Amino acid sequence: MENRNTAPVGVFDSGVGGLTVVREIARQLPDENIIYFGDTARVPYGSKSQNTIIRFSEQIIRFLKTKQVKAIVIACNTASALALDAVRDEFDIPVMGVVIPGARAAVEATRNRKIGVVGTDATVQSGMYTKVIHEMAPDVTVIEKACPLFVPLVEEGFKEHVVTREVIKYYLESMRDTDIDAMILGCTHYPLLRSKIRDYLGEKIQIVNPAYETAMDLKELLREQNMENGGATLEHSRYAFYVSDAAEKFRMFANTVMPFDVPTTNVVNIEEY
């Protein structure tokens, strides 16, 4: 089983957001090799239909399988909410998403049993967070709110701009006026706005980033299935990055997010998979 253990973990997202999950996996599982795919040619996913999200996810998993990944993390809440069940049935390797880990973290964090969830239109319309939270804790009240401009703001590099503060206020004013005491960042792009969101919401609401629990769950999965890597690296680098478009823009962005230098990023014509 040596090959299986040294094989990389595949991680994907619609764009740069999933890097917040890679960052956490790299921190908690420093011996694992990672192949990341960002679907920058078709970002954003949050405004698209379930059929399309499933088709895009299938193409990406087929691509990642050509890289002999041993497990896949869907580092995108929209694809986790809309495509996880479909692709789990279809592919013969373990696939996990970020919604279940995120929901569990929020249920553990709340004291007053009131949780807020922010995400894309598609994630919120799916009601998946509310469903998963209620399976874990039927007594919890869940308030969901779609923030469709957050992904474009992050993808366009606006996290420090005045406009971003205005957009955060616009979306989160109603959330701040509730008495929730925990709020899930239900989109992997949103942790990149975390400090601005915290500035606006204040200290009474604990902000939950599903990336941390996702990395923990991945660790558990690899241990259970005896697939942990002893430390052998992938070719010359532990991490490899692929995108469907605009590799240089992605690489520059990734270098602002990741705690290590992001090497070359390769472009894949994902529609061929």
Add this chain to the structure above:
Amino acid sequence: MENRNTAPVGVFDSGVGGLTVVREIARQLPDENIIYFGDTARVPYGSKSQNTIIRFSEQIIRFLKTKQVKAIVIACNTASALALDAVRDEFDIPVMGVVIPGARAAVEATRNRKIGVVGTDATVQSGMYTKVIHEMAPDVTVIEKACPLFVPLVEEGFKEHVVTREVIKYYLESMRDTDIDAMILGCTHYPLLRSKIRDYLGEKIQIVNPAYETAMDLKELLREQNMENGGATLEHSRYAFYVSDAAEKFRMFANTVMPFDVPTTNVVNIEEY
């Protein structure tokens, strides 16, 4: 040549923006049938690379050709700026874009020979408007400015929101402080923000919407090539709408833009073309 004359005109854009061009064609050429394609699965185009924009445009033109279109209007500034030359060489039917008509309208409008252009990142980085304007009028000063959040704002239905006013101010403050007297809306989504942009810029700057000149150029092209339609309609409706995703969302949006009722919208798997 009867078949060729009654054949529809194909019009495409990355999403809903091209509807502003359809609206103008419908007004100026009421006898022409139109097949519209909006690439809603892959919107926005403005942050993508030239190779990707060319590949997407080729797929869409191949799809439109299956509908026996007699001519194609690229109702997207990004694709006009980055893909028009490539696809013109490749396909055997007339293809026109919106950049040349828009540039001509602005050159005619300016009195002080100073023109502003707003568009997507990709359009502005291409420098295509400056190049085309200088071919027509070398003495004109052109100031270009990318406004990457305008497309997400329009696609997400934010045109009436407070946030939009803030974003307009953020992008156009420097433009307002220049002494340009004409500004091209160099993205077909932007006319949907026109009244807000005008409110911000005031009356001294004439806002140029390339859609009007594009429809005039199309009329001229059809006349020259003896391809005008005498009035026979396309099946049961003069206009047919196709998208690559989220047909119902598109249809509802289209109904707010078009002066007539938009019938069913069909989803096409554009990656197969």
